[in-house]
């Protein structure tokens with residue numbers, strides 16, 4: 001099976017982010033990582049391989065040269081090769097989906113396995129859009145993925161409001177993964193050294209497609225600090241405080 | 250041991266020349282940082298779940314953890330690829346070792362195994378000896394220990410009483426006992442130092458040798474999770490190929506391996522100190538007294554600021570030393586000469602890291618008040634664990650004296666000269682220290698009779714080494730630039746003041762001028778604010 005695992009470079013979700021005066025992310029002091037959801041997707045691809053399925057795993061990133069750090073990380077985790085779709089654009093979800101779709105048309109993976117969302121913008125857009133553009137089946141928010149024997153398909157369990165839902169998706173398909181799917185491994189140090197010499201291909205985004213941005217980022221702002229909470233002395237006081245707050249709206 | 254033939258070796262050159270560059274943490278590449286992250290995750294997922302049980306004295310888990318560290322690649326980080334190691338630069342090794350400091354007992358066990366445990370063999374072993382043991386050590390399948398100290402010979406290690414006798418039928422019989430041996434409870438391979446016909450020599454002794462026995466676990470103040478035992482050699486038989494290096498040359502493996510060993514000890518201490526600062530910050534923010542978080546009190550802020558500035562300075566010295574050791578290793582000189590050449594730098598790094606960490610941990614405990622004195626909070630264990638770092642791999646006293654001794658020797662032999670003039674504080678301190686050396690040590694003679702002066706001169710050398718590194722780093726770092734600059738200014742003031750006290754009492758010493766006249770109170774509170782904002786600070 002040929003698997004694509006898109007990898008997004010995001011600010012470390014535990015880092016304190018600051019906004020510059022120009023309303024952009026202050027990236028100077030910021031540490032970046034692989035989007036944790038994408039890391040889980042890559043881990044799942046590795047587990048499919050370890051379960052016996054012959055797999056070829058390609059990590060794909062969209063962005064500028066800085067994304068190479070995260071692609072090398074993916075190679076160290078166990079991806080066989082990496083592709084960087086190079087662009088300096090502040091790409092929105094649609095643009096990313098269009099580039100990924102074009103790459104999928106050329107490279108024909110059986111499965112695109114990716115995070116359900118990225119921790120920086122939390123849009124949950126790229127997976128479904130990509131499936132739509134490719135006219136492939138999709139299963140989102142996966143908490144369990146099994147190869148369906150014989151059939152060229154996967155059984156995917158997803159957590160939904162009223163319990164669990166199990167879908168069968170025919171391949172090729174796009175599957176987006178949730179936090180509970182697995183816990184990514186820590187990478188052995190020799191694998192990090194070996195990743196330096198694994199193949200990493202660069203493709204100019206403009207050679208794939210020239211999408212028009214649909215969303216323009218105007219400015220970022222830090223939300224005002226939240227007013228401190230108040231301790232209510234009793235349930236009665238709590239109820240009347242709640243009522244007063246609701247009335248004030 | 251002469252290093253003259255290898256002119257690129259520059260050990261101690263900082264005492265003469267202005268610096269041309271230094272390694273500092275911001276120079277690590279993405280994959281080196283990723284390695285550090287892997288080690289952090291390994292510590293959280295594999296080691297920390299066992300930490301409490303190990304602290305309670307069950308060190309049965311340590312061999313299993315070292316095996317896992319072998320799978321991770323950590324135990325082989327220093328060894329060449331042909332033995333299954335990773336041959337990482339010292340800078341990267343230092344970073345990884347620092348990451349293990351969340352569990353000091355594991356950190357020490359691992360550092361002793363892969364440092365002083367394995368390095369004598371790597372440096373002086375024959376090809377057969379190396380092929381036989383190093384792959385096992387790199388993989389963590391066999392554990393190594395370093396058996397130098399004896400009950401009656403600690404700092405004076407060459408006075409060891411253990412003897413080795415060459416047997417007619419071939420092989421050696423060893424008689425004696427070794428004390429304080431880290432990993433003693435489970436190690437398979439011991440580098441044992443013994444007198445062979447009255448000559449100090451090194452042997453590779455396996456734990457299954459007839460006549461080899463382990464003593465009981467020592468009841469220690471700290472590092473409870475780390476095995477420390479006596480090793481009893483009661484006519485222990487070692488095969489003919491167990492001699493390591495030449496007879497009578499035992500001091501070479503002992504002292505060459507100690508230099509990287511001291512870097513590792515410094516790295517663990519620094520990691521512990523950094524953790525103490527982070528704990529102190531967290532506690533100071535959340536503990537309220539007199540209606541305010543104690544982090545708002547000037548005296549608490551001063552403790553935080555001083556810990557931060559000194560830890561920052563120690564970190565600069567540590568990574569500078571690691572970088573210089575890498576340069577020496579790449580100089581083309583044989584590895585043992587390269588390592589031996591870094592004696593002054595490693596001594597400086599060990600001293601500043603272990604002593605600074607001790608102070609930072611003390612401050613952390615103080616900030617925790619009564620809770621700091623309770624074993625239910627983290628500072629108490631840190632406080633117990635850090636204490637031995639000023640004792641093993643050379644006591645602070647012995648390391649200070651050895652630094653001064655090496656400096657005098659290099660001056661005596663003409664390998665170092667009078668320091669060049671310059672207008673930085675570090676340049677002035679070098680000149681002032683040199684003048685005191687000339688006045689106090691005629692012909693750059695030996696330190697033994699003037700230990701107090703020698704130790705004071707070592708302290709100035711250490712300050713110089715660290716300040717130069719910090720100055721270069723604070724000029725170059727991009728991340729957290731304000732933090733770096735403030736920490737540098739504060740450290741500069743403190744070190745200059747400290748050195749001036751020493752220079753005032755040293756015969757021939759002269760005080761140097763303060764380079765900045767920034768208000769020390771304000772510097773403390775500015776740095777404390779920055780440290781509080783950065784949660785103890787990735788600096």
Ligand SMILES: Cc1cc2nc3c(=O)[nH]c(=O)nc-3n(C[C@H](O)[C@H](O)[C@H](O)COP(=O)(O)OP(=O)(O)OC[C@H]3O[C@@H](n4cnc5c(N)ncnc54)[C@H](O)[C@@H]3O)c2cc1C
Pocket residue numbers: 361394395396397398400401402403404405428429430431432469472477637640641642643644645646647650700
């Ligand atoms: C937990 C632990 C683990 C250890 N692990 C190992 C190990 O794995 N392998 C190993 O070989 N050893 C190990 N050691 C031993 C350690 O290296 C020694 O304890 C240390 O070198 C000091 O020796 P000593 O204890 O005999 O003290 P001493 O040498 O007796 O020193 C006592 C005091 O006198 C001072 N002193 C000694 N000589 C001088 C001098 N010339 N001038 C001025 N002051 C001096 C010292 O600084 C110290 O303050 C370990 C020790 C401990 C506590």
